[in-house]
Amino acid sequence: MNILKLFISFLKIGAFSFGGGYAMLPLIQKELIDVHGWITTKEFIDILAVVEMTPGPVAINSATFLGYKVGGFLGSVAATVGVVLPSIVIILIIAHFLSKFKSSPYVSWAFTGIRPVVLGLITSASLTVAKDAIIDIKSFVLMAILFYLTSFKKLHPILVIVLAGVVGVFIY
Amino acid sequence: MELLFKLFWSFFKIGAFTIGGGYAMLPLIQREVVEENNWLTSDEFVDILAIAEVTPGPVAVNTSTYVGYKKAGLKGALICTLGTILPSFIIILLIVIFFWGYRGNPIIEKVFLGIRPAVSALIFSAVYKLGKTMKLNKTMIIGALLTIFSILFLDLSPIVIILISSISSIVYFKNKEKKI
Numbered sequence: 283m284n285i286l287k288l289f290i291s292f293l294k295i296g297a298f299s300f301g302g303g304y305a306m307l308p309l310i311q312k313e314l315i316d317v318h319g320w321i322t323t324k325e326f327i328d329i330l331a332v333v334e335m336t337p338g339p340v341a342i343n344s345a346t347f348l349g350y351k352v353g354g355f356l357g358s359v360a361a362t363v364g365v366v367l368p369s370i371v372i373i374l375i376i377a378h379f380l381s382k383f384k385s386s387p388y389v390s391w392a393f394t395g396i397r398p399v400v401l402g403l404i405t406s407a408s409l410t411v412a413k414d415a416i417i418d419i420k421s422f423v424l425m426a427i428l429f430y431l432t433s434f435k436k437l438h439p440i441l442v443i444v445l446a447g448v449v450g451v452f453i454y
Numbered sequence: 455m456e457l458l459f460k461l462f463w464s465f466f467k468i469g470a471f472t473i474g475g476g477y478a479m480l481p482l483i484q485r486e487v488v489e490e491n492n493w494l495t496s497d498e499f500v501d502i503l504a505i506a507e508v509t510p511g512p513v514a515v516n517t518s519t520y521v522g523y524k525k526a527g528l529k530g531a532l533i534c535t536l537g538t539i540l541p542s543f544i545i546i547l548l549i550v551i552f553f554w555g556y557r558g559n560p561i562i563e564k565v566f567l568g569i570r571p572a573v574s575a576l577i578f579s580a581v582y583k584l585g586k587t588m589k590l591n592k593t594m595i596i597g598a599l600l601t602i603f604s605i606l607f608l609d610l611s612p613i614v615i616i617l618i619s620s621i622s623s624i625v626y627f628k629n630k631e632k633k634i
Binding site: 298337340342346347355366369374376377395396401403404405414428434448450453 | 469470471501505509510511512513514515516519520523524528531532535538539541542543545546547549550551557558561564565566567568569571572573574575576577578579580581582583584585588590593594595596597598599600601602605606609610612613615616619620621622623624626627628631
């Protein structure tokens with residue numbers, strides 16, 4: 283029963299994950315933490331860290347990871363299939379009717395409206411994550427420095443996480 | 455048969471080396487699909503990126519489904535997509551099965567105390583970069599702020615927000631068109 287719920291949750295997540303992996307974080311939070319209580323926010327952040335460090339699209343990695351946590355191997359299969367199924371179906375339809383799709387003004391109108399929402403979704407995800415990740419001055423300073431390094435010095439995300447892990451051992 | 459295997463293998467490589475997600479792997483996809491195998495022309499590749507931007511789901515998955523369908527029909531689409539997701543699936547399963555249990559260890563706990571702010575910084579940085587590339591105007595900023603407010607304070611589902619915003623945007627532009 284949980285497996286079916288997991289599949290449906292990730293089907294929803296996959297169908298509405300516009301604008302790349304991060305935009306679906308609020309939806310994952312809502313489905314897995316708020317509605318079903320399958321994981322805690324702290325676990326969720328730790329999973330995100332692992333997902334950032336491993337190859338593969340964020341959506342697939344999170345689905346496999348969270349699916350396994352909730353329902354073992356079968357859970358990981360259900361979640362991963364669920365998260366990619368909407369993309370597959372939509373792309374197949376588009377590949378079939380490509381020219382019509384590209385010239386439709388309705389499509390570009392809809393996406394003019396969705397773009398700022400994606401930005402808002404990612405911002406709310408970052409605020410929710412920050413609430414649990416920033417526990418004292420040290421973690422705030424660390425966050426600020428790493429934000430600077432990723433945004434302006436183009437430090438690779440894997441390096442950022444490895445660096446932060448090492449710093450964590452020394453300051454805590 | 456040989457084509458199917460080649461498709462599978464190309465996308466398996468793409469899946470295995472996509473680190474950090476998103477646009478980091480575009481050069482790799484481009485090399486495999488356009489330059490080495492001529493499965494798509496450069497123009498088609500750009501079209502797919504546009505489609506990937508406006509459809510849900512990871513770019514790698516969207517591209518693999520499209521290329522597979524174009525080269526070998528439904529079977530090709532499924533095989534390419536499987537190739538893309540299999541590396542992630544295997545690696546994540548190995549991590550969760552063998553390493554996740556060590557999380558209770560005090561040193562590992564300290565590592566994660568440092569890593570959590572890093573995750574937070576990475577997401578803030580994604581917001582910053584996205585905002586910069588979007589050429590924000592007043593309407594868009596209001597849209598983004600409304601979204602944040604609805605998520606954090608009204609507890610609205612992201613699905614509802616996406617639907618409302620796309621429908622209202624279509625209605626707005628349709629009316630504008632009528633007036634002209």
